[in-house]
Amino acid sequence: MTLHVAIIGSGPAGYYTAEALTKDRDDVQVDIIDRLPTPYGLIRGGVAPDHQSIKGVYKRYEKTNLQDNVRFVGNIEIGDALSVAELGELYDAVVLATGAGHDRPLGIPGADKKGVIGSAAFVGWYNAHPDFAGLDPDLDVAAVAVIGNGNVAIDVARVLAKTPDEMAVSDLARYAAERIQSSPIRDIHMFGRRGPVQANFTPKELGELGELKECVALVDGAQLPDAAGDDPLPPVKRKNLGHLRQFAQRDRAERKLGLHLTFYARPVEVLGGARVEGLRLERTTVDEAGLCHGTGETFDIACGLVIPCIGYRTQAIPGVAFDNDRGRFINDDGLIAPGLYCTGWARRGPTGTIGTNRSDGIGVAEAVLADVEPGGKPGRPALDRLMKERDLWPVTFRDWKKIEAAEQAAARGAAPRRKFSSIDEMLKILKPPAI
Ligand SMILES: Cc1cc2nc3c(=O)[nH]c(=O)nc-3n(C[C@H](O)[C@H](O)[C@H](O)COP(=O)(O)OP(=O)(O)OC[C@H]3O[C@@H](n4cnc5c(N)ncnc54)[C@H](O)[C@@H]3O)c2cc1C
Incomplete structure (x- = not known):
């Protein structure tokens, strides 16, 4: 039977x-x-x-x-x-x-403002998914905040940063290509609530951020651990730190776009009126067990778009x-x-x-x-x-x-x-x- x-x-x-x-x-x-x-x-x-x-x-x-x-x-x-x-x-x-x-909700004050778009929706939009083709994101902004320290966050930042030439061998939705490539975005901020060692990037994807034509990936070297302590870490983590240390040597120079990777920062409020005008973040520390704790110290960045890449349901x-x-x-x-x-x-x-x-x-x-x-x-x-x-x-x-x-x-x-x-x-x- x-x-x-x-x-x-x-x-x-x-x-x-x-x-x-x-x-x-x-x-x-x-x-x-x-x-x-x-x-x-x-x-x-x-x-x-x-x-x-x-x-x-x-x-x-x-x-x-x-x-x-x-x-x-x-x-x-x-x-x-x-x-x-x-x-x-x-x-x-x-x-x-x-x-x-479906996107896991960001769950902080202001997360319902226009211009907060979860990665399921944003990625679906640029990939021509019928559920999200009508999303119509406003990319007429100077800065974007991408929240998350995994490969989806890297994908989103990279797709926003690549030139038409770099996207030639791709199936980026045509409407998305037009919108992204004519956008005035100059700064892409990527925030991780924990440190560079805890980040979930894979080395190949992180390394690609160092090879973009018009965008330079930047990290504050003070956020990276001393290389002398790398030995006990798994190879993936060591490779990631290697890429990040190279990013820390760079400067903005004449590049059109800056991609700023910031660790130990968790979003606490989306700022603005009806639409996003900025993001408030709290500095964090990470304990021996890898758990993240808020310090109470906050800072704000200006941005017109917030893309949480923090998981799915x-x-x-x-x-x-x-x-x-x-x-x-x-x-x-x-x-x-x-x-x-x-x-x-x-x-x-x-x-x-x-x-x-x-x-x-x-x-x-x-x-x-x-x-x-x-x-x-x-x-x-x-x-x-x-x-x-x-x-x-x-x-x-x-x-x-x-x-x-x-x-x-x-x-x-x-x-x-x-x-x-x-x-x-x-x-x-x-x-x-x-x-
Ligand atoms: C942005 C992004 C980038 C990624 N990039 C990579 C990568 O580069 N490399 C890698 O290894 N992994 C990557 N992944 C992870 C990988 O895509 C997943 O591991 C994998 O797709 C999960 O497979 P799945 O079959 O469980 O779910 P899905 O691939 O989501 O498939 C689920 C299917 O179910 C259908 N469906 C849902 N509800 C219903 C319903 N009620 N009735 C009928 N059909 C339904 C959907 O239409 C869909 O076709 C990425 C994930 C994301 C989100």
Whole structure:
């Protein structure tokens, strides 16, 4: 008998789960359902547009999708068009791989002012994600504050700082390129509440900040520890400190843009009237355990845009147990309830690299194969019937390849594609499903 599995979400976690479930097995049939007509989750809508080699991981997911027993069903939102309980009637197991697509709130006074834009929204905007294409950020500002000391903060700063030439081999949304490249931004401030040793950058991404054409990365050397104490630190930390020490040797000179990395500073208030005019920060210290403490001493910077890159939350789905404090599904190592699982960012929160989702996917696939017996559930044909009854428009993998081909054909210069940013635009080039 066939085991029917529905995976909700076509990001890395969804695809690694499908790959592991179907490896050397033709008695497992998987439908990967996504709310967007486009697959690959944050590989398309999160990973930086100038990091095309990283985005190339999609080729592996495409291979999985070309198997007969794996199917992509796009443009269907679970929890809206169809419920998890309904899927549970049709499939032996349901795996939620819905990621964590919402910003963690900044939670300080003034955070609701116009000009405070979380990184999920801002990154989605420049990556042409349909949810954020209409964001319309005001970049007519001289200075920006990026809050956070991880790779997302680096991505945001770098995309704001690169020249059109440096972005030529990218799929930056065209409207975003126009807005960013004509903006008068001169100073980008990046703040971390802890120190340079605790920062979560990876050395490659941090090092890239030292190679920008018109932007110089700057650090106050007084914030960096003495190199004599580096030996016990892990190699990643030593490499990061090496980059930061080089940044500390530089000066603004004739560069158009300055990228100022400031540690030991946590935001306490967004300043201004209806819109952002500045940010107040409190200086901090970090104890032996790596915990951060406020000193009570504050300072202000002027800026017209604040971009918190401080983490993400999973969107709750009706009927599925949710931990509101941690912003993810309540689960025991991926198990939510009998027959219902979660994986990837929806399971563990927004940590790790793309590859971390592979071990997650393998783990949840092993659990499904060990726990769930095929129960004679109808799977695919029943989903097709239900979608037809509800007048839904599922986008197939073949449809997606048409969208992809149109995006590639519209590319200019060295750009790999020119992305559609609206679902209507995408559907317009497809044939509606036969009624
Ligand atoms: C800005 C940014 C840059 C990053 N850059 C890198 C990098 O350079 N290298 C690296 O290793 N990692 C990077 N990451 C991390 C990496 O993207 C994640 O580890 C990975 O995407 C998480 O995979 P996921 O499948 O859990 O979630 P996602 O990739 O978010 O996929 C979730 C999918 O679920 C779908 N979905 C959500 N809700 C529903 C619903 N109700 N119904 C149907 N479908 C739904 C979404 O549309 C989406 O397609 C980056 C992350 C961000 C935010």
